[in-house]
Amino acid sequence: MLLTNYFVSAWRNIYKHKLFSAINILGLAIGLASCILIALFVRDEISYDKFWSNADNMYRVHLTFNVPGRDPMKLAMAPGPVIHAWKKDFPQVTHASRLSQREPTVIIGDRYFVDDITLVDPDFPEIFDLNAVSGDLTNAFIGFDNIVLNETLANKYFGSKQAVGQIITLDFGSFQRDYNVAAVIKDMPKNSQVIPKALITIDEPAWKEQPWMFDAWFSTNAQLYFKLSDTTNIESINRELPAFVNRNFPKIPIGGDNVKNSDLIIMSTMNVKDLHLAPSRDGEYQDRGNKNTVMIFATVATLILIIAAINFMNLSTARASQRAKEVSLRKVMGASRKDLIVQFLGESVLLTFFGLLIALAIVEIALPKYNEILDKTFSIDYGSSDVLYIIILAISVGILGGSYPAFFLSHFRPAENLKANKSAETKASVKLRYALVILQFSVSITLFVSTAVVYGQMLYAKNMDLGYNTDNVLAVHEISRDVVQKKLPLLVEEIKRMPNVSAVTWSDFTPGRANQNNTIVHVEGQSNEDGILIGSRGIGYDYFNAYDVPIIAGREYSRERGDRDVSTDDLRNGINYTGSIMINESAIGRLGLGSPQEAVGKLIFAGAGQPEENLTATYEIIGVVPDIHFDSLKSTIRPEIYEIHADYGNAISARFSGDPEELVENVRRLWEQEIPSIPFDYSFIREAVARQYNAEQGQANMFAAFSALAILIACLGLYGLASFTADRRTKEIGIRKVMGASVFDVVKLLVWQFSKPVIIANLIAWPISYYAMSIWLENFVYRIEAFFIIGFCLLAGIAALLIAWGTVAGNSVRVASANPINALRYE
């Protein structure tokens, strides 16, 4: 009975004060919706690889090459032979499996596909959980001619037909083999760093022609996972790792005898649950998350909620003076303080509940776009405990926001408030409200500055001179496959002849699709051991011309002048000659070759084959190019050499002008005519390079959106407060007008009242933003100057003032224009 009375009274109050209620509900709705969306993201990020039944005992082996004078090369992979030594040296490891993702040509009858196939060792299913939908997993990893497909691939290849028992041919270039579909498994969960689509077992002898794949100590082409026995501590392995490196790795010919392998090669282990949010390493097959990003978004969500709760508190306490009489009357009628607290809390919970309903609607409307931006498939499962969490969240906000007003209002003493002509506002409550507005705006301004810095940095990275021209270059991929390699000269010639094509070249890498090759290089008069590790890329003729890179000294490779690479096979057969080499500025600096002009004509010596083969190739420098950012700007420029690969590569690049689609169609027609068995795969370099920053861009957008929402909620609150205050001050304003104040004087007065907290908020927010964002910027090798932050601070300050003025001015003008006698009439 009493409860329904409370409910009815709460509802009437909400209904009666429409502006107040609307602002509160809307602010809460936006706040809760933002919070729910961010929570979905954060929950997903921290859920990675926790679902494996062995998660606690599953680890991955990491390797870092600590090369003197270079950024350390941090790899998510381990060399192929490590697994055997690992199992032998560490009996506490119960299972271990490599995991290498390849893209062979998939041949089924007369149909061809290119898909990711994951190569693993037989222990794989003992470490990772696989769920067979059909077929049998027990024997699937025994022998070397079984394949396990996930449902998506099985469906793609065989449609509704039974996939198990079918034959699939995989062409890896160096060998081709028929595989029997042994089982179909459920698609692996997306919140994992390990998402194989198809699995086959590694047959080491079959890879003999490509020894770097699984048999080379200084090549990494596979990740290595292992499972620890339940009773062992991972530390027992970790502390043995330097000894493991020294015992097993062949001696690296750098630095002489006093440099141990363990000084150069750092091995480490990481639990699978930590993989996703750990600092980035090369050789990851799935996108990494970022711990900072997760923390930042969690913080933003909290801040948004706090801002929404503050609105609540502010508007309620502000309105308290209007309700003082109601409270006093209820007390006179016998209501206890507890009754009143329950009543006011009930009101705020009811408001929150409306807010929650609108929030859920907003979430449902926003989810498709949100998923698109983040490339996720989030949804709210209304049948799950999610709903419970959301309700708990909403009620906590309701209680948080409603508690102060409830206790504040309920403590009014009736005698004071029934006395006419006295404002129920105490100095303390006005001050508190002031402080809360300052807090809200400090947070909003900090978010604004942070967003500006994040965007500024994005723009900077996007527009930075990479050293080559990414515009108007079409890349055609899949060139390394045997069938295509034979036709490379023909393809190049044909594409060159197409209209609007100005240059055609090829290479073993394309910008945006990184591929790390390194080789030890030394100069005349040095021994092999004094050499430094230098990046190496293979390119075709006309490469720098096609990519608009100026040659600083010397010239580019030319077929006419007989430039050639040094073949490792020739070296193995004792055939020695001097090849041609191009080199970047960093490399001549590191090698001490003097100026670019001086470097041309000098000889350099590069390690070839496997280190233990001790082969050295001799090159004469024919050209020097500037440092070029072929890789993501997240890495620093490295010293590099560019070898001529006269007749092979991974991709053709064509510089064109005019309509890109027309060129794509022309090339596609050529491709389908010449190489019908391989699907045509192309990209535009500009887009491929931009794609490297997709995740950052998505998160920057997300950050911007949520910051904007936070600011919007704060403004809603300010609007409510302003209109409330303006109403409360109508009498004062009336008096001032009678005393001769103009409308403008009054507007100035009201607007200034809200400018002060905003200005104070700026003074609080600036140093915080500056400090936080200069730390954030340190994550980037190439970044905007810190003084930009100061500019953004000023900008934020002006924007915040303008927004505050805009928010307050409307109300002020309304109140200021009103005829003063209305305000002074009744008392």
Next chain:
Amino acid sequence: MLKLQDLTKAYRTDEVETVALNNVNIEIEHGEFVAIMGPSGCGKSTLLNIIGMLDTPTSGHYFFQDEDVAGYSEAQLGVIRKQHIGFIFQSFNLIDELSVAENIELALLYHDIPASERKERVAAVMDKVGIAHRAKHMPSQLSGGQQQRVAVARAVVGNQSMILADEPTGNLDTAHGQEVMEMLQQLNEEGTTIVMVTHSPSHADYARRTINLLDGHVVTESMRA
């Protein structure tokens, strides 16, 4: 000083039209002390508000110093008002958040007067009405009589030539009411025109002329000998 000619004020609310003033003709000379009397609801406050340019008539003419201000905009009226007219209200209408001195200073704040001169004039007028020792107090700390003295001080500090007072003694006891009336009388003797609404015949006796209103009409005008 001012002259009202065929002045009518009608309030229109939804369906009903209330005629608060009907064909009022009044002339007030410079330096006069006029009392307006009449039963509740007869239009006294309305009349005073129009004279004070806080409101505009529905029809008729209002000559203020030979200028017909009946059709003036609010902003135009504001300029004349702040130059010539001071107000005293029944409910004092002091600003709760400002101190006594600040409340009085308010009347000078919008007049382009330098701060130092404002301070001097406020101090002088506080002396005059005898509340100088309360300068830093807030209105809520004062009695009704003291508050009204502050209001009187506020009305005179600007040296306006006319003061309009709407039941200035309505919220005061006899002794305090007397006090305020004496202050008004003194001001009038110093040359200020005073128009005052009152329900108290004894207070009306302070005025030289009394205008009686009934249902929006001027019924009688009587001069004191």
